[in-house]
Amino acid sequence: MTSPSTAPSINMAENKLEAIRYRDGQLSIINQLKLPLVTEYDAISSVQDGWDAIREMRVRGAPAIAIVAALSLAVELHKRTFASAGDAAAFIKTSLDHLRTSRPTAVNLFEAANKLEALSAKLAAQEGATAQQVVAGTLAKIEGMMAADIADNRAIGKHGAEAILAKTGKDKVRILTHCNTGSLATAQYGTALGVIRCLHELGSLDHAFCTETRPYNQGARLTAYELVTEKIPSTLVADSMVSVLMKEKDISAVVVGADRVVANGDTANKIGTYQIAIAAKHHGVPFYVAAPITSVDLDLPDGSHIVIEERKGDELTHIFGKRLAAPGINTWNPAFDVTPASLITGIVTERGVVKKPDGAPEFDMHAFVQETRDQKRI
Ligand SMILES: CSC[C@@H](O)[C@@H](O)C(=O)COP(=O)(O)O
Numbered sequence: 405m406t407s408p409s410t411a412p413s414i415n416m417a418e419n420k421l422e423a424i425r426y427r428d429g430q431l432s433i434i435n436q437l438k439l440p441l442v443t444e445y446d447a448i449s450s451v452q453d454g455w456d457a458i459r460e461m462r463v464r465g466a467p468a469i470a471i472v473a474a475l476s477l478a479v480e481l482h483k484r485t486f487a488s489a490g491d492a493a494a495f496i497k498t499s500l501d502h503l504r505t506s507r508p509t510a511v512n513l514f515e516a517a518n519k520l521e522a523l524s525a526k527l528a529a530q531e532g533a534t535a536q537q538v539v540a541g542t543l544a545k546i547e548g549m550m551a552a553d554i555a556d557n558r559a560i561g562k563h564g565a566e567a568i569l570a571k572t573g574k575d576k577v578r579i580l581t582h583c584n585t586g587s588l589a590t591a592q593y594g595t596a597l598g599v600i601r602c603l604h605e606l607g608s609l610d611h612a613f614c615t616e617t618r619p620y621n622q623g624a625r626l627t628a629y630e631l632v633t634e635k636i637p638s639t640l641v642a643d644s645m646v647s648v649l650m651k652e653k654d655i656s657a658v659v660v661g662a663d664r665v666v667a668n669g670d671t672a673n674k675i676g677t678y679q680i681a682i683a684a685k686h687h688g689v690p691f692y693v694a695a696p697i698t699s700v701d702l703d704l705p706d707g708s709h710i711v712i713e714e715r716k717g718d719e720l721t722h723i724f725g726k727r728l729a730a731p732g733i734n735t736w737n738p739a740f741d742v743t744p745a746s747l748i749t750g751i752v753t754e755r756g757v758v759k760k761p762d763g764a765p766e767f768d769m770h771a772f773v774q775e776t777r778d779q780k781r782i
Pocket of ligand 1 (some may be wrong): 466467583584586595622660663675739
C-alpha cells in the first residue's frame with residue numbers, strides 16, 4: 405500500500421508545497437507523521453488506503469481530509485467497471501459511508517460526501533443512465549475540488565489580509581496562528597496561513613508567530629516547516645507562552661483555521677484555540693477565524709452540538725514513538741475545542757468576512773451564506 409519515495413515535497417518549478425499529488429487516477433500524499441525530518445509520499449490506491457491515511461493523520465487538516473477522501477474514491481472509480489448506473493451509485497454511496505467514519509469533527513468531509521452521494525444518485529436516476537455517465541460525472545466533481553479549494557484559499561487570504569490591515573490601521577502586522585492551516589492542510593496556499601502568506605506577499609507582514617500545538621505539534625512540525633520553506637519571518641512559541649507573547653510582543657491579530665463553524669459562529673478548531681481566544685480578548689487583540697464555506701455547518705445551531713474527536717493517549721505521552729510522560733499516568737486527549745462566537749472578531753471566508761450584526765454577541769451564518777449564495781462556485 406505504501407510506496408515511499410524521497411522525491412522533494414517542493415515543486416520547484418512553481419515553488420509550491422505539494423502535499424497531495426493527483427494525476428490521471430493516481431494519488432499520493434506526503435506522510436505528515438514524518439515531517440519535517442523525512443519527506444515521503446505514500447501511495448493511496450483505494451478508499452481503504454484513504455480512510456487509513458486520514459484516521460492515522462498521515463493527512464490532516466479539514467479541507468485536505470475532504471479532498472483526500474474524495475480522491476481515494478476517484479482512484480477506485482478509475483480502476484473499476486460497473487454493470488449498471490445503479491451499481492456505480494451504490495458503490496459510491498458505500499465508499500462515502502465508510503469514509504465518513506474516518507474522523508468526526510471537521511465538517512468538510514461530510515459536506516463533500518453528501519454532495520458526491522447526491523450527485524451520483526441524481527446521475528443514476530436519469531432516464532437511460534449508464535455506469536460510465538455516473539462515474540464520469542462524479543469524477544469530474546471530485547477532480548474539480550482541488551482547483552476550487554486553491555481558489556477559495558487565495559480569496560480567503562486576500563479578504564483576511566485586508567480585514568486585519570483595516571482593523572489594526574497598521575502598515576505592518578504581527579500575527580499569531582495555531583495548528584497548521586497551510587498547504588499541508590488544504591489543496592494549497594492555506595486558510596489562516598493563507599492570510600499570513602497574503603500579508604507577506606503584500607509586504608505587510610512584520611512577523612508571524614506559530615504555536616507548537618501540543619500534543620500533535622502541527623505548529624512546530626508543519627507550520628514552522630511551511631514558514632521556513634517560504635522564508636516568511638517567523639518564530640515558534642510553546643502553547644503556554646501565548647498570554648505573555650500578547651503582553652510583550654505587540655501581537656496585532658490572531659488568525660486560526662476551523663474544522664466546523666456552526667450557525668451562530670461558534671467554531672471547533674484544534675485544541676488550544678479556545679484558550680488563545682480568551683487570552684486575545686483579555687489583551688484586546690482581534691481574533692479571526694479563516695475558513696472556506698465548506699467548513700460551515702448550518703445544521704448545528706451552536707457549538708454544544710459539535711462532536712469532538714478524542715484521540716489515543718499516546719499522542720500525549722510519546723513524541724515520535726518515545727515516551728516522555730511518566731508511565732501509568734492517565735490521559736485525556738480531545739483533539740479539538742470550541743471557541744464561542746463571543747470571542748471571535750470576524751470569520752474570513754472566500755466570499756468575504758462575516759461580522760456580527762451590530763451589538764450582537766454571535767454571528768448569523770445563515771444570513772451570510774444566503775446573501776452570498778450567488779458567488780457559490782461548487
Ligand atoms: C485549514 S485546516 C483548519 C483546521 O482543520 C486545523 O486548524 C486543524 O484543527 C487541524 O486539525 P488536525 O487534527 O491536524 O486535522
